[in-house]
Amino acid sequence: MRKLLLAIIAFVFIAPLATRANEGMWFLMHIERLNHRDMQKMGLQLTPEEIYSINNNSLKDAIVQFNGGCTASLISKEGLVLTNHHCGYGAIAELSTPEHNYLKDGYWAATRADELKPKSLYVRFFVRMDDATKRILSQVNDNMTEAEREAAINREIAKIQKENDGGGKYTVSVRPFFQGNEYYYFVYQDYHDVRLVGTPPESVGKFGGDTDNWEWPRHTGDFSMFRVYGDKDGNPADYAADNVPLEPKHHLPVSLNGVNEGDFAMILGYPGRTNRWMPAAGIDQNVNFAYPAWVEGSKMGMDKMKKYMDQDDDVRLMYASKYARVANYWKNRQGMIDALTKHQTAASKRKTEKKFDKWANKAANKATYGSVMSDINNYYTLTNERSRHDNYLMTMFRTSAYGTISRSIGRQFLNFTKADENKRAQVKPAMENMVDQFFKEVYLPVEKDVLSGQLGLYASKAGVGLSPMVASLASANKGDFNTFVNAAFELSIFTSKERMKAFLDLPNEETLTNDPLYLLSEDLLNHYYDKSEEVAAAEERYNKAYRLMVEGLRVSNLSTIKYPDANSTLRLTYGTVRALPKDKRNDAKINNYTTFKGMVAKYKPNDPEFDMPKTMIDMYNKKDFGRYADKDGFMPINFLTDNDITGGNSGSPVLNGKGELIGLAFDGNIEAMAGDVIFDNKLQRTINVDVRYVMWLIDKFAGAKHIVDELTITE
Known part of the structure; x- marks a missing residue:
């Protein structure tokens, strides 16, 4: 029976599409049989082989x-990489100093020797993929517990990885899809010598700041450029002065021909996570319990950080990347709450689930699917309050370097104390360097304020079962954690570079494990990961039920979704340039693009979000746009498509039907923030930087024409 069901699922997956043309994040290996004809009708001029080929050069x-978290594209035969400014933000911040503030002022390398190497940055090339479903699922049976099933699957995954890693040359990732009903493996090759070539000033790359984030109309030059280096034979190599720019198998030509309403647009990238199969009860949990805690905890951390960032440029650089990450998800989660509530997404899902439950309890299906919905709903009922608790803790870990100190530096210190003298001598220089790096990223007044605030918020709002240490401290100090945190920072070895290095000279396990911040961190983390027997049992039933729900929805044809959820594997999405309804805030004739005129209209001198370089104002007044102006004379900034993307697609190239670069995806619109859970064909949009604006900024504004000359340009 189960083999028959799997065969039906396979048929459903390759049958003609029931989803809308612009919905879906598709595997490249399935483009020919699933999507190519549809894409041709919309304007694609490439063959499937030109998009994805194992044996020949192709778009992939x-x-x-x-x-690891964004997408980028190769745009020259000399390894030049284009991605978003916010994707390169951490590397740019790391390379910046108050004297050479590349975040604030921008940077363009005049020569290869001027290209700057961040300490940790890599790009991952996709080599090939293949279906491993039959092989892996042949190792499991219906009588296994979820733990036994996972163990059997992991054993087979380990074999597949070893068979395909080329003796260590490649990274192999085997991933589940459709909630564990299918498996595919992906072969990658990583390059770690990646150097900064150029970035516009932050006033361009982040124009609009948090106010405009997730909003349309936008006027943001969200891009930065890097270069990939390898050894003389083109292989991955650690950074070395004699490494040479990588010559990629394929690079994208850049089109200066612009875009029009209805033009075909496809995006290739690494979308991080969608949950289109999420049950209604899961949506309710997020909207009512998890996300409100995430929003409140994030805002607490942001406000604490910003207070000190506004007072000191050194502190601003130190926390710029962390603040940007927290702020991005803070607004995202609030947008999710609003959109999921407005569109009554849970109610819509519940209607489908009611039909599924009726189908599942028919005589032929009951043995397999009969308890699926009750097991799922029981799990969420049991964990709703805990999800609120966990999200308050999680935002503490995201905003405080000391919330997780016992598992970051603390664990390495503990291993150091247990090592023999020879091993200690070997690793001590690296440990001392780790200490130095840690204090480049923490400012103690910020950390004290963030930790005190987050502990107070957690103690007052988390509701169920506080961690034992926090519960005790809250009771003893009436919910005020300032006294404890101040004392802990005075006593802890982790708040002093000198004390940490002195510990490495005379390591002592008792000193470490009795450190007040180590004790707090261990208490918080142990509590976060602790599960009662009741929750663990419910989670096992839930995991099986969720897998069976997805299987059953596909077999019964009650779901129209024919593509797997995003999980940071390479996907293609296609659609068109598509306007939103007319908006009086946008000066454009059609509300699918924005102009330099609209950007200047937002300009606020010395404002942290809407300031602009004076040079840009002067060039606008002179209409000094060069060959990058639209045929109608304006300077384009951003444009809209209706592609289906999510986080991880940041930096993804937007391509026309010829496979030419026309833009760079960097955001979505807040009206369709429910897109990770349900696709909204009317409202969902991708916001893109027009590549003509990118080229103008490099060539005319920055004067880095030598970089433009490196590209393959069509016009």
Whole structure:
């Protein structure tokens, strides 16, 4: 019976699409049979082989995952990489100093020797993928517990990884799809010598700041450029002065021909996470319990950080990247709450689930699917309050360097104390360097304020079962954690570079494990990961039920979703340039693009979000746009498409039907913030930087024409 069901699922997956053309994040290996005809009708001029080929150069060879969390593309035969400014933000901040503030002022390398190497940055090339579903699922049966099933799957995954890693040359990732009903493996090659080539000033790369984030109309030059280096034979190599720019198998030509309403647009990238199969009860949990705690905890941390960042440029640089990450998700989660509530997404899902439950309890299906919905709903009922608690803790960990200190530096210190003298001598220089790096990223007044505030918020709002140490401190100090935190920072070895290095000279396990901040961190983390037997049992039933729900929805055809959720694997999405309804805030004739005129209208001198370089104002007044102006004379900034993307697609190239670069994806619109859970065909948009604006900024504004000359340009 189960083999028959799997065969039906396979048929459903390759049957003609029931989803809307612009909905879906598709595997490249399935483009020919699933999408190509549809894409051709919309304007694609490439063959499937030109998009994805194992044996020949193709588009996939120009797309890389950027530092594990974004996407980038190769745009020259000399390894030049284009991604978002916010994707390169951490590396740019790391390379900046108050004397050479590349975040604030921008940077353009005049020569290869001027390209700057951050300490930790890599790009990941996609080599190939293949279906491992039959092989992996042949190792499991219906009588296994979820733990036994996972162990059997992991054993087979380890074999697949070893068979395909080329003796260590490649990274192999085997990933589940459709909630563990299918498995595919992906082969990658990583390059770690990646150097900063150029970035516009922050007033351009982040124009609009938090106010405009997730909003349209936008006027943001969200891009930065790097270069990939390898050894003389083009292989990955650690940083070395004699490494040479990588010659990629394929690089994207840049089109200066612009975009029009209805033009075909496809995006290739590494979308991070969607939950289109999430049950209604899961949506309710997020909207009512998890996300409100996330929003409140994030705002607490942001406000504490910003107070000190506004007072000191050194502190601002130190916390710029962390603040940006927290702020991005803070607004995202509030937008999710609003959009999911407005669109009554849970209610819509619940209607489908009611139909599914009726189907599941038919005589032929009951043995397999009969308890699926009750197991799922029982799990969420049991964990709703805990999800609120966990999100308050999670935002503490995200905003405080000391919330997780016992598992970061603390764990390495503990291993150091247990090592023999020879091993200590070997690793001590690296440990001392780790200490130095840690204090480049923490400012104690910020950390004290953030930790005190987050502990107070957690103690007052988390509700169920506080961690034992926090509960005790809250009771003893009437919810005020300032006294404890001040004393802990005075006593802890982790708040002094000198004390930490002195510990490395005379390591002592008792000193470490009795450190007040180590004790607090261990208490918080142990509590965060602790599960009662009741929750653990419910979670096992839930995991099986969720997998069966997805399987059953596909078999029964009650779901129209034919593509797997995003999980940071390479996908293609396609759609068109598509306007939103007319907006009086946008001066454009059609509300699918924005102009330099609209950007200047937002200009506020010395404002942290809407300031602009004076040079840009002067160039605007002179209409000094060069060959990058639109045929109608204006300077384009951003444009809209209706592609289906999510986080991780930041930096993804937007391509026309010929496979030419027309833009760079960097954001979505807040009206469609529910897009990670349900696709909204009417409202969902991708916000892109027009590549003509990128080229103008490099060539005319920055005077880095030598970089433009490196590109393959069509016009």
